[in-house]
Amino acid sequence: DIQMTQSPSSLSASVGDRVTITCxxxxxxxxxxxxxxxxxxxxxxxxxxDASNLEAGVPSRFSGSGSGTDFTFTISSxxxxxxxxxxxxxxxxxxxFTFGPGTKVDFK
Amino acid sequence: QVQLVESGGGVVQPGRSLRLSCAAxxxxxxxxxMHWVRQAPGKGLEWVAVIWYDGSNKYYADSVKGRFAxxxxxxxxxxxxxxxxxxxEDTAVYFCARDIRSARLDFxxxxxxxxxxx
Numbered sequence: 393d394i395q396m397t398q399s400p401s402s403l404s405a406s407v408g409d410r411v412t413i414t415c416x417x418x419x420x421x422x423x424x425x426x427x428x429x430x431x432x433x434x435x436x437x438x439x440x441x442d443a444s445n446l447e448a449g450v451p452s453r454f455s456g457s458g459s460g461t462d463f464t465f466t467i468s469s470x471x472x473x474x475x476x477x478x479x480x481x482x483x484x485x486x487x488x489f490t491f492g493p494g495t496k497v498d499f500k
Numbered sequence: 501q502v503q504l505v506e507s508g509g510g511v512v513q514p515g516r517s518l519r520l521s522c523a524a525x526x527x528x529x530x531x532x533x534m535h536w537v538r539q540a541p542g543k544g545l546e547w548v549a550v551i552w553y554d555g556s557n558k559y560y561a562d563s564v565k566g567r568f569a570x571x572x573x574x575x576x577x578x579x580x581x582x583x584x585x586x587x588x589e590d591t592a593v594y595f596c597a598r599d600i601r602s603a604r605l606d607f608x609x610x611x612x613x614x615x616x617x618x
Contacts, residue, residue: 483602486559487559489547494544
């Protein structure tokens with residue numbers, strides 16, 4: 393089975409900061425990776441699909457990149473409403489759908 | 501607008517069964533694959549099961565294989581999760597989610613809580 397790791401597990405930042413989260417797969421997963429945002433008590437929200445494509449309606453300050461085993465999720469300028477936990481998610485043709493452990497983002 | 505509304509959660513003893521439902525509206529339900537994803541208290545997201553748009557294929561996480569069954573009734577726009585032989589570790593909020601393509605889960609329900617406890 394493919395394992396997904398995320399780092400850091402949590403981070404603190406200020407409004408306006410650039411925030412970067414990484415997701416690493418235990419083997420090559422091409423670009424089969426999505427990113428979700430989850431606020432406390434709420435359902436997850438899809439932000440990025442296929443590693444780098446912005447979901448419709450999602451602010452352009454969110455972006456994703458990478459392929460193979462290493463992926464990056466970036467918030468270019470952190471806003472108050474971005475405080476949440478972010479998850480990467482891999483999918484394959486088995487099919488299996490694996491979420492990363494999550495990165496909690498809060499204010500410094 | 502698309503709405504997914506889960507129901508059927510509750511408190512159940514270990515070894516017992518429970519059936520969750522997810523009612524869809526604002527979408528052509530029969531066109532989409534559907535997933536169940538769960539989240540244990542204070543923990544991350546765990547994928548549970550997926551069913552193809554026409555019900556022809558179903559796949560499960562190893563942790564629930566043989567105990568849970570996903571199904572759908574396209575005439576009723578409803579997704580189901582039959583959970584048997586429940587264990588303490590099945591305690592979680594269960595979300596249903598629409599798969600627009602390749603596990604791109606673009607709409608989610610609000611979740612229904614399941615507590616397995618004696």
